[in-house]
Amino acid sequence: MLSPEDLSAFAISLRLAAVTTMILLLLASPLAWWLSQTRSRFRSIIEALVALPLVLPPTVLGFYLLLGLSPTGPFAGALETLGIDRLAFSFQGLVLGSVIYSLPFVVQPLQNSFYALGKRPLEVAATLGAGPLHRFIHVVLPLSKLGYLTAAVLGFAHTLGEFGVVLMIGGNIPGETHVVSIAIYDHVEALEYSQAHWLSAALLALSFIVLLVVYSTNKHFTLVRS
Amino acid sequence: MIDVDVQLDRGSFRLQADFEVPGKGVTGIFGASGSGKTTLLRAVAGLEEGARGQISVNDSVWLSRDADIPVHRRKVAYVFQEASLFPHLNVEGNLLFGRTRVNELVHQFDLEEVISLLGLKDLLHRDPESLSGGEKQRVAIGRALLSKPSLLLMDEPLSGLDHGSRKSLMLFLEKTIQSLEIPVLYVSHSSDEIARLAANLVLMKDGLVSAYGAIAEVLVQVDSPFATSEEAFTVLECRVGEGEDLHISHIHSRGGETLRISKVRHGVGMPVRLRIQARDVSLCLTRPLHSSILNILPATVRALSRQVENGHRTVKLDIAGDNVLARVSEYSCQQLTICPGLELFAQIKSAALVT
Structure with a gap:
């Protein structure tokens, strides 16, 4: 069965995924909206940067984060004034890493869903007197429900399964940064296959149930969008 | 404004x-x-x-x-x-x-x-x-x-x-x-x-x-691209008159001319608007007798389009004070020597009630 340590790893993973997903949805909404509407020539640069984590080995991202976040790193001063004494080897550090790592998985579905809206609903809303914020809240958000669901599921799942970045910047501290994907790896290393089984099966079941609920409540849901 | x-x-x-x-x-x-x-x-x-x-x-x-x-x-x-x-x-x-x-x-x-x-x-x-x-x-x-x-x-x-x-x-x-x-x-x-x-x-x-x-x-601006097109039409503001025929209503134009159209349900005296397509209006120098066309009205030519479009000219007519367009072939224009001031008869093949 799951040991207290495994349970704590599970809890940390879920918390990390939940916090990361929430931050990402807030952050990605304006970013994806801007990307879907702008004709700025900086768009391609921003799109490339957002997509980087898709192609970059997680260890590379983790390595640079480790350098950047260390107490002697370039951002140490800025972080200190914010009252954050250290990010590497802390839960906050993991959140930061996860946010960057999972960014494209949240931005892209949102951006696609904003594109798919087309101009018409917004034009109609504008001619009925709705300003930009009103249009976003009362037209864009409700019409992009499926996009948000996709973004949230992908962001959550991707953060849950994250390994390389966590390995580099997490430090595997029990109760703080010891997440479930690393716990499984540790068990396998120690030849504790039965415990690795329990954790893996729990993750498998959880993922399946989440997808089942999402698919059965949303007729047109799809994780893969062109 | x-x-x-x-x-x-x-x-x-x-x-x-x-x-x-x-x-x-x-x-x-x-x-x-x-x-x-x-x-x-x-x-x-x-x-x-x-x-x-x-x-x-x-x-x-x-x-x-x-x-x-x-x-x-x-x-x-x-x-x-x-x-x-x-x-x-x-x-x-x-x-x-x-x-x-x-x-x-x-x-x-x-x-x-x-x-x-x-x-x-x-x-x-x-x-x-x-x-x-x-x-x-x-x-x-x-x-x-x-x-x-x-x-x-x-x-x-x-x-x-x-x-x-x-x-x-x-x-x-x-x-x-x-x-x-x-x-x-x-x-x-x-x-x-x-x-x-x-x-x-x-x-x-x-x-x-x-x-x-x-x-x-x-x-009725005869030289506008619209008046010279096949879609050209004019509208007449009229009133429903007292019609006695079985399938026909009498409609009076503002100038007092009477047009006959298919029976309408509007009450006598109601204002109505007639749409007349220019292509449904043809011209005769004398009043045709024995015609199946219901509306043959005396008219005066007011203007002719300068351009010939697809072999046709647009002719602006004055029918008891109202302007009506007719689309007439250039050949007929020459045969009938149509020119401003000429008095003739307009045969209106159909007029649609639009209000």
């Missing part, structure tokens, strides 16, 4: 529209497809980026050299060709969407009025996707009216509908939009819709306004 003078460049297409129409009543914007009608309407609404020039509607300036009021502050409502209802809201939600612009107190009263006017009572809790095309468009019109615009723009609101819904929505439009307090710009390429609804007309061709003004005056 609606005063528009806008320019807009879209690649190879250039809109350059300059016109002035009264700030009340329906103004038809008429022209072939691709003539820039929709672009003009969108520019007036503020939906076209890069429109330059000036637009003012009853003293509020929407566009000028130093102001470009954004769409949502223009107090404009737009009925698109496709109803474009919000799919996430039911009919009631759609109707109420524009309320942000409206005083709540005024609102309740208006809501009930619009609902009964448009027959939406039974649809209020339905989703847009369950509505027929005609129902959707009715909701879209109601939604536009409820946002209390100071200008209503309609872009071919009937063209996406089947014949039946088009007919019934037309009846509704005739009832309502002509009596609105606010001006309406109504884009259409259907001469029937224009003849029924519009009091004023803006004619568009290749991105340019070729003529504008009161409909009866604009239609």
Whole structure:
């Protein structure tokens, strides 16, 4: 069965995924909206940067984060004034890493869903007197429900399964940064296959149930969008 | 007064529209497809980026050299060709969407009025996707009216509908939009819709306004691209007379001429409007006897189009004070030596009652 340590790893993973997903949805909404509407020539640069984590080995991202976040790193001063004494080897550090790592998985579905809206609903809303914020809240958000669901599921799942970045910047501290994907790896290393089984099966079941609920409540849901 | 003078460049297409129409009543914007009608309407609404020039509607300036009021502050409502209802809201939600612009107190009263006017009572809790095309468009019109615009723009609101819904929505439009307090710009390429609804007309061709003004005056400018086209028509304001024939009603023009058309249900003395297609009018130097054509009226030639289009000229006739266009082949013009001042007879093959 799951040991207290495994349970704590599970809890940390879920918390990390939940916090990361929430931050990402807030952050990605304006970013994806801007990307879907702008004709700025900086768009391609921003799109490339957002997509980087898709192609970059997680260890590379983790390595640079480790350098950047260390107490002697370039951002140490800025972080200190914010009252954050250290990010590497802390839960906050993991959140930061996860946010960057999972960014494209949240931005892209949102951006696609904003594109798919087309101009018409917004034009109609504008001619009925709705300003930009009103249009976003009362037209864009409700019409992009499926996009948000996709973004949230992908962001959550991707953060849950994250390994390389966590390995580099997490430090595997029990109760703080010891997440479930690393716990499984540790068990396998120690030849504790039965415990690795329990954790893996729990993750498998959880993922399946989440997808089942999402698919059965949303007729047109799809994780893969062109 | 609606005063528009806008320019807009879209690649190879250039809109350059300059016109002035009264700030009340329906103004038809008429022209072939691709003539820039929709672009003009969108520019007036503020939906076209890069429109330059000036637009003012009853003293509020929407566009000028130093102001470009954004769409949502223009107090404009737009009925698109496709109803474009919000799919996430039911009919009631759609109707109420524009309320942000409206005083709540005024609102309740208006809501009930619009609902009964448009027959939406039974649809209020339905989703847009369950509505027929005609129902959707009715909701879209109601939604536009409820946002209390100071200008209503309609872009071919009937063209996406089947014949039946088009007919019934037309009846509704005739009832309502002509009596609105606010001006309406109504884009259409259907001469029937224009003849029924519009009091004023803006004619568009290749991105340019070729003529504008009161409909009866604009239609009879013989050299306008419209008058020389096959679609040319004129409208006559008439009254229903006392007809005694079984299948025929007598209609009196303002100048006292009598036209006979298929029996109408309108009461005696009711004002009606007749639409006469220029191609349905032919000319004779003497009054033809024994003709099956019901309406043969004495007329005087007022003008001839200078251009010959597809072998035809447009002839402007004066029939007891009313102007009517006839589309006559150049050959016949020469045979009959048609020239201004000539007195002859106009045979009107058909005249459609439009109101």
